[in-house]
Amino acid sequence: MKYFIFLLISTLYFSAYADSRAIKITNNSKNIEQRVALVIGNNNYRGVLSKLSNPINDARSIRDILKQRGFEVIYHEDTTKRGMRDSLNQFYKAIKRGGVGMFYFSGHGIEVDGQNYLIPVDAKIEAKSDTEFEAIALNRITKRMQNVGNRLNIVVLDACRNDPFSRSVGTGGLAKVEPIGMFVSYSTGAGSVASDGAVGGHGLFTESLIKHMKQGLDLRDVFQQTRAEVYAKSNEKQFPAIYDQTINGRFYFTQPTGSSPKITEDIRPVVVTHSKPREEYSSPKEVDNSIDISSYPVNKIPPKRTFVKEEEPEKYDHPPEDYRSVVGYD
Numbered sequence: 001m002k003y004f005i006f007l008l009i010s011t012l013y014f015s016a017y018a019d020s021r022a023i024k025i026t027n028n029s030k031n032i033e034q035r036v037a038l039v040i041g042n043n044n045y046r047g048v049l050s051k052l053s054n055p056i057n058d059a060r061s062i063r064d065i066l067k068q069r070g071f072e073v074i075y076h077e078d079t080t081k082r083g084m085r086d087s088l089n090q091f092y093k094a095i096k097r098g099g100v101g102m103f104y105f106s107g108h109g110i111e112v113d114g115q116n117y118l119i120p121v122d123a124k125i126e127a128k129s130d131t132e133f134e135a136i137a138l139n140r141i142t143k144r145m146q147n148v149g150n151r152l153n154i155v156v157l158d159a160c161r162n163d164p165f166s167r168s169v170g171t172g173g174l175a176k177v178e179p180i181g182m183f184v185s186y187s188t189g190a191g192s193v194a195s196d197g198a199v200g201g202h203g204l205f206t207e208s209l210i211k212h213m214k215q216g217l218d219l220r221d222v223f224q225q226t227r228a229e230v231y232a233k234s235n236e237k238q239f240p241a242i243y244d245q246t247i248n249g250r251f252y253f254t255q256p257t258g259s260s261p262k263i264t265e266d267i268r269p270v271v272v273t274h275s276k277p278r279e280e281y282s283s284p285k286e287v288d289n290s291i292d293i294s295s296y297p298v299n300k301i302p303p304k305r306t307f308v309k310e311e312e313p314e315k316y317d318h319p320p321e322d323y324r325s326v327v328g329y330d
Contacts, residue, residue: 034099035071038091039063042107044078045121055106058158058206062104065213069253081120084136095148102154109159151248158187158206185223186241204230205240216256
């Protein structure tokens with residue numbers, strides 16, 4: 001009896017152990033691709049750079065929607081140069097684990113000699129030539145992200161404000177970039193400027209971007225539809241830039257639900273027609289190869305193949321000869 005009880009307890013224990021291992025295996029098989037984002041919003045600039053109204057509002061909204069969609073978010077606002085470097089290093093280490101990395105910056109950005117710079121709030125820039133030493137070069141950020149070797153990297157910059165060192169209003173913006181394997185978008189085209197928006201609200205670009213990130217759209221469609229909406233709402237003055245150099249697969253901020261998206265292309269099969277009924281070609285049959293000569297001129301009638309029976313030699317019927325008149329004939 002004791003042996004039977006021991007055997008029963010052992011069986012139940014191992015059964016429970018096996019079930020727990022099965023549960024672990026099932027959970028591991030459902031791992032979701034890692035998503036890491038660095039989000040920075042800078043409002044309160046010092047020195048010659050003007051303070052901005054909405055970058056922090058924009059950054060907070062981007063932070064919230066990314067968290068809701070499974071991103072591990074590193075977030076900072078009104079960041080100094082040292083703070084930006086530290087947060088970037090933290091970001092580089094996080095995306096080394098693979099998956100998708102996204103960098104969003106809203107604040108002042110300046111282009112100097114074809115290079116783009118993102119400006120921390122404590123930058124001491126008295127002349128445009130100081131930018132190289134006081135700001136963070138965008139190309140250094142994109143190169144570090146490229147070298148990590150994760151599946152996809154996204155860079156979004158709402159940093160195309162007026163150049164404070166230009167005497168002309170409405171000049172500034174950023175230079176074009178096309179880093180291989182990355183998706184980059186500016187709030188407006190290269191060399192153009194974007195409005196900061198009404199105080200206490202959102203910039204036009206980020207407001208539209210958030211709207212489309214909530215929809216079940218592919219990455220490219222999110223930014224294409226954002227571009228179209230911003231262009232229309234700005235009376236064709238602001239046209240967001242998109243530099244798509246991605247390589248590996250699609251990406252959705254929000255997974256699509258329901259039926260597959262409607263295909264607008266005409267993909268109907270081409271119908272091939274024959275001059276003769278299809279049945280004539282289904283099996284070999286005797287075909288009439290005779291040539292119709294009715295449409296040819298008389299003097300250009302094509303030769304017609306005919307079978308000519310070989311002629312037999314002509315036969316002559318001679319009457320029987322009478323040899324009785326010959327001398328010596330008996």
